[in-house]
Amino acid sequence: MLQFKPHASPTPADTRATLLENPGFGKVFTDHMVTVRWTADRGWHDGQVRAREPFALDPAAAVFHYAQEIFEGMKAYRTASGEVVLFRPDANARRFVSSAERMAMPALPEEVFLAAVEALVRIDADWIPSSEGSLYLRPFMMATEAFLGVRPAQEYVFCVIACPVGAYFKGGAKPVTVWATDEFSRAAPGGTGAAKCGGNYAASLLAQAEAIRNGCDQVVFLDAAQHRFVEELGGMNVFFVMEDGTLVTPPLSGTILPGITRDCVLTLGRESGLDVQERPYSFAEWQADAASGRLREAFACGTAAVIAAIGEVRSPAGAFQISGGVEGPVTGKLRDQLVGIQRGVVADSHGWVRRVSVEAAAA
Numbered sequence: 142m143l144q145f146k147p148h149a150s151p152t153p154a155d156t157r158a159t160l161l162e163n164p165g166f167g168k169v170f171t172d173h174m175v176t177v178r179w180t181a182d183r184g185w186h187d188g189q190v191r192a193r194e195p196f197a198l199d200p201a202a203a204v205f206h207y208a209q210e211i212f213e214g215m216k217a218y219r220t221a222s223g224e225v226v227l228f229r230p231d232a233n234a235r236r237f238v239s240s241a242e243r244m245a246m247p248a249l250p251e252e253v254f255l256a257a258v259e260a261l262v263r264i265d266a267d268w269i270p271s272s273e274g275s276l277y278l279r280p281f282m283m284a285t286e287a288f289l290g291v292r293p294a295q296e297y298v299f300c301v302i303a304c305p306v307g308a309y310f311k312g313g314a315k316p317v318t319v320w321a322t323d324e325f326s327r328a329a330p331g332g333t334g335a336a337k338c339g340g341n342y343a344a345s346l347l348a349q350a351e352a353i354r355n356g357c358d359q360v361v362f363l364d365a366a367q368h369r370f371v372e373e374l375g376g377m378n379v380f381f382v383m384e385d386g387t388l389v390t391p392p393l394s395g396t397i398l399p400g401i402t403r404d405c406v407l408t409l410g411r412e413s414g415l416d417v418q419e420r421p422y423s424f425a426e427w428q429a430d431a432a433s434g435r436l437r438e439a440f441a442c443g444t445a446a447v448i449a450a451i452g453e454v455r456s457p458a459g460a461f462q463i464s465g466g467v468e469g470p471v472t473g474k475l476r477d478q479l480v481g482i483q484r485g486v487v488a489d490s491h492g493w494v495r496r497v498s499v500e501a502a503a504a
C-alpha cells in the first residue's frame with residue numbers, strides 16, 4: 142500500500158557523513174518520511190514514502206486545538222555483523238493501537254505500522270550510524286480535520302520520520318539525579334498516562350523545568366491521588382534493586398506508560414534469578430531503603446537511554462543518594478545484556494530482534 146517517491150536530491154554522502162559524526166539527539170533528520178492518511182469514509186489510504194517536508198495544515202486542524210496526537214519511539218541498529226535490525230517493533234505497533242484507542246483515534250493496522258517503519262529504514266539505511274549510535278524512529282499520528290467542534294476528528298495523518306542519534310553513554314554511563322516533584326502530577330487515574338500521547342509530555346514540561354532548576358537531570362512523578370507512590374520519570378520507567386535480590390517496579394495500573402524496555406527488564410531480571418515484583422513503592426520507602434542500605438540500586442529505562450542508573454534523588458524535603466551515587470552491578474549487567482541483544486552480540490532467545498533487509502538501498 143506504500144507508493145515510493147524517492148527524494149529528487151537527497152543529502153550528498155559527504156554532507157551526511159559530517160552530520161553523522163556527532164548527530165546528538167533529535168536534531169538531524171534523514172531525507173525521507175512515510176505518510177498514510179485516514180478519513181472516515183475511506184479508512185487508511187494514500188500511503189507514501191517520500192521526501193521529508195513540512196506539512197500544510199489548516200489552522201483549524203483538530204490537533205492544534207484538542208491535541209489528538211500520539212507517537213512512538215523506537216530504534217534501528219546496525220549489528221556487529223553489519224545487519225540492520227529493529228527491536229520489538231511489533232510491540233510498538235501494538236502500543237500505537239492502544240494509544241489510538243484511548244485518544245479516540247483510528248487504529249492503524251499493525252502490519253501498516255511495521256511496513257511504514259521498515260520502508261523508511263530501508264530507504265534511509267545509509268543514515269544508520271555504523272557503530273555505537275542508532276537510527277531513532279518517530280512514528281506519530283495527528284488529527285488533521287479542519288473543524289473546531291469537540292468530538293473525535295474524522296481525518297488523520299500517520300507519519301514516520303527518523304533521526305540518526307549518537308551513543309547515549311559516550312564517555313561512560315553517568316548516574317542521573319532525579320527531582321521528585323510534590324506539586325505536579327503526570328497522569329491521574331482514568332486519564333491518559335498509559336497512552337503515548339503528546340499531551341502527557343506537554344503536562345510534564347513544567348515539572349521537568351523545575352527539575353533542571355534544582356540541578357537535576359529528570360523529574361520523577363508520584364501518583365496523582367496521594368502523592369505517595371513512585372510512578373515513573375517524564376519519559377522512562379523506574380526500577381529498584383534490593384539487597385535481598387528483589388527487583389521492584391511500580392505496577393501498570395493505568396497511570397504508567399507500559400514501556401517496552403520495562404517489559405524487557407522484567408523478563409531479563411526474572412531469567413537472571415531476581416525476584417521480580419510489580420508493586421506500589423512509596424517515596425517514603427525509597428528514602429528509608431536508601432538510608433538503611435536495603436536499596437542497592439535504582440535505574441530508569443526507556444528506548445532512548447536504554448538503562449540509566451539513578452544516583453541521587455532530590456525533593457523539596459531534601460536529598461538522598463543511592464549506594465553512594467555510583468552505578469551498581471545489576472544495572473550495568475541488565476544494560477549490557479539488553480544492548481548486547483540489540484547489537485547482535487548476545488543471543489536473542491526471545492525473538493526480540495527483527496532483521497530488515499536493506500540490500501537494495503546498499504547496492
Ligand SMILES: *Cc1c(COP(=O)(O)O)cnc(C)c1O
Nearest residue numbers: 376377378398400401402443444
Ligand atoms: C515511551 C515512554 C517510556 C518508555 O517506553 P519504551 O517503550 O521503553 O521506550 C516510559 N515512560 C513514558 C512516559 C514514555 O512516554
